[in-house]
Amino acid sequence: MAKILMTPGPTYIHEDVREALRKQITNPDLDIDFFEFYKYLCSKIGELLKTDNEIIILSGEGILGLEAAIASLVEPSDKVLCIENGIYGYGFGDFVKLFGGKVNYCSSDRREGINIEVLKEYLKENHDFKVATVVHCETPSGITNPVKEVVSLLNEYGIISIVDSVSSIGGEELYVDEWGIDVAIGASQKCISAPPGLTFLSLSNRAKEKMYNRKSNIPGFYNNLTIWKDWYEKKWFPYTQPISDLYALDVAIDRVLNNKEFLKIHADIATSLRYTIKEAGLELYPKSFYSNTVTSVVVPEGISFNEIFKALNNEYNILIGGGFDFLENKIFRIGHMGENCNVNNIIITLKALDEIFLSSGIYLKKSLNKSFTNNYLHRLAL
Secondary structure, eight states, rough: OOEEEESSOOOOOOOOHHTTTOOOOTTTHHHTHHHHHHHHHHHHHHHHHHSEEEEEEEEEEEHHHHHHHHHHHHOOOOEEEESSSHHHHHHOOOOOHHHHOEEEEEEEOSSSSSHHHHHHHHHHOOOOOOOEEEEETTTTTTTTTTTHHHHHHHTTTEEEEEEEOOTTBBBBOOOHHHHTEEEEETTTTTTTOSSSEEEEEHHHHHHHHHHHHHOOOSOOOOOOGGGTTHHHHTOHHHOOOOOOHHHHHHHHHHHHHOTTTHHHHHHHHHHHHHHHHHHHHHBBBBBBBBOEEEEEEOOOOOHHHHHHHHHHHHHHHHEEEEEOOGGGGTEEEEEOOOOOOOOHHHHHHHHHHEEEHTTOOOOOEEEEEHHHHHHHHHHHHH
């Protein structure tokens, strides 16, 4: 029996997307029609990101996009600002160090969204940065950061922005051009609900100018974004394209673009779930700036995450996420992104949690299952 996936990615894949994997492949280096397909797919991703900037799709999951952006934009001794309030935001600094950049951190409370006033004051005194990084959705903690305001401040000082939007694209509002984002990075396996293995990113003219006018060579080949220059005009790919995964991504992107209620569905389910957690007497890990793609809950006293995870997996065939790094064994996470943003599966998961908590002597103020159903129906009626 298939697992019920309630993790924050990878997500379920719709049958239409699975069927696309069966399509006959071609030789991408010789078939002119494939170049046209790839270009059109890039344009659809641009539509999703609300940008006219160049789109590149890379063969590798989201981490490749993060590393490639840093490798291509950061030179040895470049000062880079990592704006962070969580594991992923802080982790951006590891990539910067890997390629010789000098990391500076501007940190915020890890249970809150990035504090714009703190960042504003920081930049008044420290703004000689070539590049800055920020995470849109801090997936480990369930926080969506105010990227629009963050990037606006960076643009005041001419700082190139790299935004990890892997867990937000499709589930949260994102306007790359309107917000002035230089590099926005996404991946196939989150809200897009395609197979894991692809990352995509948008590149502003300012970002490309920085890459093409470096004083030092970009280390490596696979994460060097300049090798894609003029790929369409030259009808040349830098490496063999993962055709089947691209066919699947194409169908998955269409499903997102054709569903005009996609963002609303994420917001309705996420908001209903947060109300439910609070009404039951459980504690949300974030105190504000809640994510619409993943909900992070503090593990209550009287039970451990491992006990919750094992019971869900062994007795109910359900997978949820946990915490890692400083959040290890402190939280559990319910993913509701893309095809996982499914009311029935959330109800099944909450019913299982009701039973697990009760059997462990943890008495909730309200049934998670019944409370969510009521909250969701109430929200739909608004």
